[in-house]
Structures are given as C-alpha cells and as structure tokens.
Amino acid sequence: MIPSxxxxxxxxxxxxxxKLHELYDFALKFGKNILIITxxxxxxxxxxxxxxxxxMNNKSVNSFHCSxxxxxxxxxxxEVVNNYRNKNxxxxxxxxxxSVTDAGKAVSAMLSKHDSIKNYLEGVxxxxxxxxxxxxxxVPTTSGTGSEATKNAVISEIGPNGFKKSLRHENxxxxxALIDPQLMISCPPSISAACGMDAFTQLIEAxxxxxxxxxxxxxxxxxxxxxxxxLLSACSSGGSSIEVRASIAYASLxxxxxxxxxxxxxxxxxxxxxxxxxxxxxxxxxxxxxxxATKMNIKNLNEVGYGGKGGLxxxxxxxKLFFEGEGKNEVYHSRLIETLETWSKELKLERxxxxxxxxxxxxxxxxxxxxxxxxxxxxxxxxxxxxLNRL
Amino acid sequence: MIPSxxxxxxxxxxxxxxKLHELYDFALKFGKNILIITxxxxxxxxxxxxxxxxxMNNKSVNSFHCSxxxxxxxxxxxEVVNNYRNKNxxxxxxxxxxSVTDAGKAVSAMLSKHDSIKNYLEGVxxxxxxxxxxxxxxVPTTSGTGSEATKNAVISEIGPNGFKKSLRHENxxxxxALIDPQLMISCPPSISAACGMDAFTQLIEAxxxxxxxxxxxxxxxxxxxxxxxxLLSACSSGGSSIEVRASIAYASLxxxxxxxxxxxxxxxxxxxxxxxxxxxxxxxxxxxxxxxATKMNIKNLNEVGYGGKGGLxxxxxxxKLFFEGEGKNEVYHSRLIETLETWSKELKLERxxxxxxxxxxxxxxxxxxxxxxxxxxxxxxxxxxxxLNRL
Numbered sequence: 001m002i003p004s005x006x007x008x009x010x011x012x013x014x015x016x017x018x019k020l021h022e023l024y025d026f027a028l029k030f031g032k033n034i035l036i037i038t039x040x041x042x043x044x045x046x047x048x049x050x051x052x053x054x055x056m057n058n059k060s061v062n063s064f065h066c067s068x069x070x071x072x073x074x075x076x077x078x079e080v081v082n083n084y085r086n087k088n089x090x091x092x093x094x095x096x097x098x099s100v101t102d103a104g105k106a107v108s109a110m111l112s113k114h115d116s117i118k119n120y121l122e123g124v125x126x127x128x129x130x131x132x133x134x135x136x137x138x139v140p141t142t143s144g145t146g147s148e149a150t151k152n153a154v155i156s157e158i159g160p161n162g163f164k165k166s167l168r169h170e171n172x173x174x175x176x177a178l179i180d181p182q183l184m185i186s187c188p189p190s191i192s193a194a195c196g197m198d199a200f201t202q203l204i205e206a207x208x209x210x211x212x213x214x215x216x217x218x219x220x221x222x223x224x225x226x227x228x229x230x231l232l233s234a235c236s237s238g239g240s241s242i243e244v245r246a247s248i249a250y251a252s253l254x255x256x257x258x259x260x261x262x263x264x265x266x267x268x269x270x271x272x273x274x275x276x277x278x279x280x281x282x283x284x285x286x287x288x289x290x291x292x293a294t295k296m297n298i299k300n301l302n303e304v305g306y307g308g309k310g311g312l313x314x315x316x317x318x319x320k321l322f323f324e325g326e327g328k329n330e331v332y333h334s335r336l337i338e339t340l341e342t343w344s345k346e347l348k349l350e351r352x353x354x355x356x357x358x359x360x361x362x363x364x365x366x367x368x369x370x371x372x373x374x375x376x377x378x379x380x381x382x383x384x385x386x387x388l389n390r391l
Numbered sequence: 392m393i394p395s396x397x398x399x400x401x402x403x404x405x406x407x408x409x410k411l412h413e414l415y416d417f418a419l420k421f422g423k424n425i426l427i428i429t430x431x432x433x434x435x436x437x438x439x440x441x442x443x444x445x446x447m448n449n450k451s452v453n454s455f456h457c458s459x460x461x462x463x464x465x466x467x468x469x470e471v472v473n474n475y476r477n478k479n480x481x482x483x484x485x486x487x488x489x490s491v492t493d494a495g496k497a498v499s500a501m502l503s504k505h506d507s508i509k510n511y512l513e514g515v516x517x518x519x520x521x522x523x524x525x526x527x528x529x530v531p532t533t534s535g536t537g538s539e540a541t542k543n544a545v546i547s548e549i550g551p552n553g554f555k556k557s558l559r560h561e562n563x564x565x566x567x568a569l570i571d572p573q574l575m576i577s578c579p580p581s582i583s584a585a586c587g588m589d590a591f592t593q594l595i596e597a598x599x600x601x602x603x604x605x606x607x608x609x610x611x612x613x614x615x616x617x618x619x620x621x622l623l624s625a626c627s628s629g630g631s632s633i634e635v636r637a638s639i640a641y642a643s644l645x646x647x648x649x650x651x652x653x654x655x656x657x658x659x660x661x662x663x664x665x666x667x668x669x670x671x672x673x674x675x676x677x678x679x680x681x682x683x684a685t686k687m688n689i690k691n692l693n694e695v696g697y698g699g700k701g702g703l704x705x706x707x708x709x710x711k712l713f714f715e716g717e718g719k720n721e722v723y724h725s726r727l728i729e730t731l732e733t734w735s736k737e738l739k740l741e742r743x744x745x746x747x748x749x750x751x752x753x754x755x756x757x758x759x760x761x762x763x764x765x766x767x768x769x770x771x772x773x774x775x776x777x778x779l780n781r782l
Contacts, residue, residue, distance in 0.1 A: 002617075002637045004407025009400055012561065016395025170403065214641065218613035222605060226393075246393045250605065 005213040007261050008170055010149055011138070011177040013253070017242045020180045023093070023139065024055045030135045030175075031090025033062045037080070037104045039096040040069040042141065046186055052095065064089070071156045071164075071275070071282065072103040074118040081110045081117075093137045095183075097195070098145030098282070101138045105174065106153040106167050108136035121155055121165040131171035138174040141183040143234075143248040144195025144283050146202060146256020148177035154282075162276035173260070179253060181245040192248075193235045193347035197287025199252040200227045204294070205265035206258035208314045209373040216262040221317065223254030228321040235347055263373035267293045270387065273368035280355040287349040291340035292386045298333050300376045311375035353391045362387050396604040398652050399542055399561055402529070402568040404644070408633045411571045414484070414530065415446045421526045421566075422481025424453045428471070428495045430487040431460040433532065437577055443486065455480070462547045462555075462666070462673065463494040465509040472501045472508075484528045486574075488586070489536030489673070492529045496565065497544040497558050499527035512546055512556040522562035529565040532574040534625075534639040535586025535674050537593060537647020539568035545673075553667035564651070570644060572636040583639075584626040584738035588678025590643040591618045595685070596656040597649035599705045600764040607653040612708065614645030619712040626738055656765035658684045661778065664759035671746040678740040682731035683777045689724050691767045702766035744782045753778050 014022055027034055034056065043049040049065075056063040064087060066080055080103070089111055094104025110117050112132045119125035138148035147153070151173045152166035187195075206212065207220035230238065230247040238244035270293075271285040294315070301311045312329055319332025322339045357365075365387060366380050405413055418425055425447065434440040440456075447454040455478060457471055471494070480502055485495025501508050503523045510516035529539035538544070542564045543557035578586075597603065598611035621629065621638040629635035661684075662676040685706070692702045703720055710723025713730045748756075757774050 001634050002406070002641045004410065005404070007401075007404035007406070009403050010398075012400050013396070013398035015393070015398070019395065214613060214617075215610075215645075218609050219606075222609035226605075243392050250393045254606075 002214055005215070005261075007213075007215060008151055009173050010257055011174040014176060014178045015250070015253070017180060017182045017246065019178055020139070020183065021055075023137070023178055024059050026176060026178070027056075027061065027091055027093060027137065028059055032060070033088050033090045035064045035066065035084050035087070035089045035092045035107070037092065037094045037096070037100055037107060038065070038067050039100050040067050042186060043095060048183070068100065068103050071099045071154070072106060073157050074116060074121070074155055077103065077106045077110060077117045077155065080107050085111055089134055091135050091137065093139065095139040095141060097140070097142040098147050101140055101145065101147040102153040102155070104138060105136055105147065105172055106155060109133045109153070109167060109169070109172055117155060117167060120167055121163075122168060124163055124165050129167065129169050131169040133171055135175045137176040137178060139178045139180070139183070140249070140252070142187050142191060142195045143184055143245070143252035144198040146199060146252050146254070146259060148174055148179065149253055149256030150260040156275055158276065158279050160277070164272045164275035177253065179249050181242050181249045184245040184249060185240055185242070187239075189235045189239060190348065192239060193349065194281055194283030194287050195252070196227065196231045196234060196248055197290060197343075197347065197349065198283035199248070199255040200224070200231065201267050201286040201290050202255035202259045202264065203227065203251065204290070204318060205267060206255070206262040207318065208297070208311050208375040209262040209265060210375060211373045212262045216258045219254045220258045220262070223251040223258070224318060224321055226251040232343065232346060265293075265372050265374035266297070266369075266378055266383065266386070269370045269372045269374070270365065270383070272370070273365045274352070274357070276368065277361065277365065278355050278357055280352070280357075284350055285352070287347065288344065288351060288390050289386060291337060291344050292389045294340055295337050296378060296382050296386050297374065297376055298337070300378060300382065304376060314375070351390055352387065357391060359388065359391060393605055396606070396652075398604075398606060400564050401540055401648055402565040405567060405569045406641070406644070408571060408573045408637065410569060411530065411574065412446075414528070414569055415450050417567060417569070418447075418452065418482055418484060418528065419450055423451070424455075424479050424481045426455045426457065426475050426478070426480045426483045426498070428483065428485045428487070428491055428498060429456070429458050430491050431458050433577060434486060439574070459491065459494050462490045462545070463497060464548050465507060465512070465546055468494065468497045468501060468508045468546065471498050476502055480525055482526050482528065484530065486530040486532060488531070488533040488582075489538050492531055492536065492538040493544040493546070495529060496527055496538065496563055497546060500524045500544070500558060500560070500563050508546060508558060511558055512554075513559060515554055515556050520558065520560050522560040524562055526566045528567040528569060530569045530571070530574070531640070531643070533578050533582060533586045534575055534636070534643035535589040537590060537643050537645070537650060539565055539570065540644055540647030541651040547666055549667065549670050551668070555663045555666035568644065570640050572633050572640045575636045575640055576631055576633070578630075580626045580630060581739065583630060584740065585672055585674030585678050586643070587618065587622045587625060587639055588681060588734075588738065588740065589674035590639070590646040591615070591622065592658050592677040592681050593646035593650045593655060594618065594642065595681070595709060596658060597646070597653040598709065599688070599702050599766040600653040600656060601766060602764045603653045607649045610645045611649045611653070614642040614649070615709060615712055617642040623734065623737060654764035656684075656763050657688070657760075657769055657774065657777070660761045660763045660765070661756065661774070663761070664756045665743070665748070667759065668752065668756065669746050669748055671743070675741055676743070678738065679735065679742060679781050680777060682728060682735050683780045685731055686728050687769060687773050687777050688765065688767055689728070691769060691773065695767060705766070742781055743778065748782060750779065750782060
C-alpha cells in the first residue's frame with residue numbers, strides 16, 4: 001500500500017567529476033553580486049580557491065568571499081549576514097563540507113531579515129521564517145550531511161545550555177546542488193569516515209523511519225547499496241579513485257533527499273543533544289553510535305513483536321547488502337550488526353570519551369534526546385545503554 | 392560507475408487519497424487570481440467541478456474556469472492565453488488527464504508572451520523560451536503521462552504536415568503535483584489501460600535509455616514494480632480500489648520523473664510521428680507498440696553483442712518482475728515479451744488500423760521517427776516491422 005505522503009522539491013542536480021567548471025556560467029543566471037562561503041583551509045591550500053576566484057573574475061562577477069571554521073553558530077551567521085546585508089547579494093554559493101553548506105543556506109535565508117537567526121531556530125526562537133531568501137547553490141566538498149539537498153540548516157551553540165537546532169523551510173532547499181567528486185579526493189580518511197558514516201546513518205534511519213514511503217525507501221536502498229560497496233575503500237586505498245568518491249557522494253546526496261522526506265531516528269536524536277553540549281564533529285557522533293543503536297533498535301523491535309515487523313524486515317533488507325546468498329531475517333540482522341561493528345573499528349571511529357564525555361554527562365544527554373521517527377520506542381535506559389557502550 | 396548526470400528539480404509532491412482538499416489553501420499562497428483548466432466532461436459529470444468551484448469561492452478566490460477537449464493544439468493554447476493574458480493570473484491549476492496537464496503547463500508558460508506558442512516549440516519554431524511563467528499546480532485525474540513531474544508540454548497539430556512537439560524549459564516543471572488517487576476511480580478501463588501502458592512504456596524506455604543514471608534506474612525500477620503488480624487489476628476489478636489506483640498513480644509520477652531525466656526510446660519516437668499524422672490517443676500508440684518494440688530492441692541487442700550487454704541485462708531486470716524464481720537473462724526476456732503480448736490482449740489495446748493507419752502510411756511515419764535514447768540502433772526496416780505488426 002502506498003501511504004499518503006508529501007515529498008519536497010529537490011535541487012537541480014549537477015553531478016560529475018570536473019563539473020565545478022559549470023558553476024561560473026550557472027551562477028551568472030542569478031546576477032552579478034555573488035557571496036561565496038568556504039571553509040578556512042582546504043580550498044585555499046589546494047589552490048582551488050584561486051582558480052574559483054579567477055574564473056569568477058573572468059565572468060566580470062562581483063564576488064565576495066567569506067571563510068568560516070567549525071559548525072556554524074548563531075553568532076557566526078548573524079555576523080556574516082550583518083557584513084553582507086547591504087551588498088545587494090544576488091546569489092550565495094557555499095563550497096565546503098556540511099558546516100559550510102549549512103552556513104551558506106542559513107545566510108541565504110537570513111539576508112532579507114534584520115534580526116538574529118536565533119529567533120527563527122526550531123525549539124529556540126519564537127518566530128516563523130516566511131521562506132524569503134536569496135538563491136543558493138551548494139557545492140559540497142565532503143560526502144556526509146547531504147545538506148546540499150535538504151531544507152534545513154543545522155546551527156549549534158555549544159555549552160551547558162547549548163543546542164544544535166534547525167532553521168527550516170521548504171524554500172531553503174538549494175536551487176542547485178553541484179556535486180563534483182574531484183573536490184572530495186583530498187578529503188582525509190578520518191573525515192571521509194565520519195562523513196560517510198553520517199550519510200550511512202541518515203540512509204538507515206530514513207529507511208527504517210516511521211515516516212518512510214516507497215519513494216524514500218527506493219532512494220535510501222539505492223544509496224545504501226553504494227555505501228556498502230564503497231565506504232571502506234573511500235577511507236583507504238580508494239580515496240584517490242573518482243569512481244569510489246562519486247559513489248559515496250551520490251549516496252550522500254540520496255541521504256539528504258531521504259532524510260528531508262522521511263526524517264531520522266534515535267541516532268540523530270542523540271547527535272542533536274550531544275552536539276549542543278560538546279564540541280564533537282557530527283559525523284563522529286553518528287558513526288560511533290550506529291552499531292549500538294542499530295543493535296538496540298533490532299532488540300526492541302523483536303520484543304514488541306508484530307507491530308515492529310516492518311522495521312525488522314527493513315533492517316533485514318539492509319543486512320542483505322552485506323550477505324551473499326539467502327538467509328532468514330535474523331541472519332541478515334546479525335550480519336548487519338557485525339558489519340557495523342567491524343566498520344567502526346576499521347574506520348577508527350573515535351569513542352565519545354575522547355571528547356570529554358563521561359558517564360556523569362549521560363543523564364543530561366538523555367534528557368535532551370528525542371526519538372524522532374525511530375521505528376520503535378526506546379526507553380531512557382535503552383538510550384543510556386547505547387551511549388554508555390560508546391563512551 | 393556513476394556517470395556524470397544532471398537531474399532536474401521535481402515538483403513538491405502531495406500524494407494521497409482525499410488530498411484534493413489541500414489544494415485550496417495551497418493555491419492561496421500564490422495569489423487570488425486563479426485560472427483552472429479542466430477537461431470537458433468527467434469532472435463536471437462527477438460533481439467534482441462544483442465542489443472545487445465552491446471551495447475556491449469559500450476562500451474568496453477570484454477563479455476562472457476554462458475547459459478543453461482533446462490533446463492541445465497551438466491554436467487552442469493561443470486562444471486560452473489570449474483570453475486570460477490581461478486577467479493578472481497568479482496561478483494556473485490543471486485538473487485532468489495528460490492533455491489537460493500539458494495545456495495548463497503551456498498556458499502558464501505562455502501567459503507572459505505576446506506571440507504564438509508555435510514559435511517556441513522544439514523543431515517547429517525558431518524562438519527559445521526564457522522560462523518566465525506563472526506558477527502552475529498539476530492535479531492529474533488519469534495515471535499515464537507523468538506530465539505532473541516533467542519540464543515539457545506536448546502540443547499537437549494533426550494532419551499531413553502535422554507534428555507532436557514539446558514546449559520545454561527547466562522552469563516548466565510544475566511548482567506542485569497534487570496526486571489524489573480518488574480522482575482516478577472513475578476513469579474507465581479503456582483509458583486506464585492506455586494511460587497505464589503509456590506510464591509503463593515511459594518507465595521501460597527510461598530504464599533502458601542510453602541516458603539512464605543510477606538515480607533514474609532506481610526510480611524506474613520502483614515504478615515498474617508497482618505497474619507489474621497492479622495494472623491489470625486497475626483496468627478491471629481493482630479499478631474501484633484506492634490502493635490499486637494509488638499504485639498506478641505513483642508509478643505514473645515516477646515515469647514522469649524518470650523520462651524527464653533519462654529520456655525515452657523508439658516507441659515515443661514513433662508516437663511523436665504517428666500522433667502528428669493521425670488523431671489517435673497517445674497512450675494507445677505506446678501501449679499497442681510496446682510488446683513489438685521490446686521484442687525488436689532485444690533482438691537487435693542480442694545481435695550487436697557486447698556493446699548492448701547493459702540493455703540486455705536491463706530488459707532482464709524488467710522480465711524478473713514477472714518471473715518467480717531464478718533464471719537466465721534469456722528466460723527473463725521471453726517472459727517479458729510474453730507478458731507484454733498477453734497484456735496487450737487483456738487490456739484490449741486497439742491496433743493502429745482502427746485509427747485509419749494503413750501500410751501505405753508507414754513510409755511517412757518512419758521518415759518522421761527519431762530513435763531518441765533507444766538502447767540500440769534500429770534501421771528503417773526494423774522500425775517498419777514494429778509498426779506493420781500492429782496495424
């Protein structure tokens with residue numbers, strides 16, 4: 001049965017090695033005043049930033065460049081917006097990882113407003129954004145968040161009263177997602193691993209989500225097929241292969257499309273809480289929790305019996321990606337958990353303790369954690385167990 | 392390997408039984424002056440048109456209603472545009488079959504122009520449309536063309552110098568596709584069959600297309616799964632089942648998304664030529680040619696050997712949908728051709744001769760037929776054979 005569903009627009013997608021060169025003509029369609037947001041280092045070091053600036057100049061574009069570091073905070077977004085509000089910006093382009101993409105998306109949404117982004121963040125402010133924005137092109141340089149295809153920008157304020165919350169509107173889906181796997185070649189193994197595991201987590205959580213539809217299922221399964229065949233390679237000897245990087249970039253794009261339409265589960269519930277309290281990369285939180293959370297979900301789905309059969313079948317579908325031949329659902333489940341545990345080790349995903357999180361913090365983490373669209377209810381002690389096992 | 396690809400935006404999708412009632416609030420977001428385009432009969436007879444008008448009036452909308460019949464011609468579009476150009480239309484809504492959707496899309500694109508649509512049709516006029524348009528919501532009442540998700544409107548002028556050509560621009564993708572399977576319940580079996588076979592043809596042609604990508608493949612395969620399980624039922628006892636109608640409506644939507652991004656093959660090449668010369672419903676042409684064209688493509692793919700292996704595997708994937716158990720590719724191919732031949736009979740798809748097409752016309756049909764993105768080259772005698780076998 002096909003349930004009722006809504007499916008958001010997706011950006012126009014330009015995908016392929018070397019496609020960055022199409023950015024310049026494309027950008028011109030939107031106007032001459034272009035704000036480019038990047039990270040602090042990698043584009044500059046690789047010489048790519050010089051190439052981009054010189055190409056923009058050749059097109060007689062009036063481009064502004066702003067570089068940021070770390071995951072974007074309200075203060076950072078407000079500062080950038082204040083600096084460029086009166087420059088008549090026609091187009092915002094982000095070229096960078098998930099944080100840079102989120103920053104670009106947030107800036108493009110806030111340039112028409114005259115107050116702080118904090119007022120519009122879900123669960124933080126009390127204003128609703130009306131969706132007016134400056135057009136936005138996302139050019140990801142890591143494969144992870146899928147933010148190039150989503151309608152939200154994640155903004156963090158880290159500390160005891162910290163948060164990691166979204167600015168969200170249908171209109172915030174980028175006009176264009178330009179995905180050039182060549183830009184991912186220089187991404188180091190540890191970042192490729194954390195980002196890739198974020199994408200995998202998003203695909204799994206969207207696939208088993210209570211809000212999944214045949215359309216999100218088809219896309220998530222397609223993305224997981226490419227992750228299952230390429231992620232280990234992308235983080236080791238295959239890191240210099242365009243084919244391998246393209247596979248992960250494609251899966252990451254699908255993870256964004258599916259999460260925007262099916263939502264996420266307990267891992268992202270925890271990541272939101274942990275990311276507000278501690279300075280820890282989002283991909284590391286997701287990756288390090290994936291095996292434990294999957295184990296806990298499958299255990300609880302087995303306990304609830306009939307009601308959870310959809311979820312059990314779906315975890316079985318995922319397990320099949322790692323299993324040659326035919327087996328029972330339980331076999332696929334074991335194979336999936338084993339694979340995720342092996343991958344956690346092979347990808348050297350750090351434990352939460354590495355970032356200063358201790359058993360004493362678990363209470364305040366749990367308190368802030370929502371289940372989102374998790375396929376089964378988990379109680380506080382279940383959630384606690386997931387975190388404790390990865391301290 | 393993931394090839395380079397572009398993927399167009401898709402409309403915001405609102406899908407589900409009873410969702411028509413969401414149209415009214417949604418429409419208001421675009422403004423108060425709304426032009427509704429429908430077919431001549433079915434909405435009026437079912438009382439749905441009265442319901443729609445009264446709901447629009449309740450929202451204090453200034454709505455105009457224009458009904459059309461048959462596949463849209465340049466004269467028809469120009470007439471509608473001339474009548475409404477000065478009404479400050481904020482939104483065009485089409486509620487009807489593929490012809491009505493195409494008419495709505497064309498009108499929304501031409502309201503800002505002051506000359507004939509003929510000037511902008513591919514292969515007919517010599518002007519390029521710049522993409523400016525009035526927002527457009529498509530509400531399909533048949534499941535076939537997938538036009539609610541495509542960037543082109545097909546416009547026909549029938550006769551010895553006739554044509555069936557597209558007005559096309561990325562911007563012409565509807566803002567919203569509202570798909571309510573309840574609206575399809577009253578569609579008679581013969582139309583359900585022709586439309587459903589059009590959708591199936593689009594999915595097959597996009598799947599085996601030389602321009603297919605992993606993304607279009609995943610979507611096409613998902614759509615074909617639902618067609619394979621539901622089309623016969625939708626055209627017989629299952630026609631009153633929302634579940635069955637929803638499955639075909641969903642597959643039809645996917646056929647639009649995939650054809651917009653992977654293109655089509657020989658059957659649509661022939662349908663374009665035949666539809667320009669003769670007054671014959673598009674779905675009938677596609678449906679009646681599907682088995683013969685599939686047989687011819689598979690035969691030629693086998694002859695070319697290695698180069699065509701992708702196509703042979705892909706036809707095998709489709710055949711598997713109709714085959715329980717494991718077999719060789721050749722077995723799946725035979726099963727697919729048998730199924731398509733059986734379906735042609737069970738769905739009572741009329742032969743081309745019924746519409747006055749004779750062996751004498753075949754020459755001028757072939758002359759106007761392009762291969763599009765067919766997975767294998769076919770020579771004129773191959774194409775002739777396809778048509779002659781369905782006269």
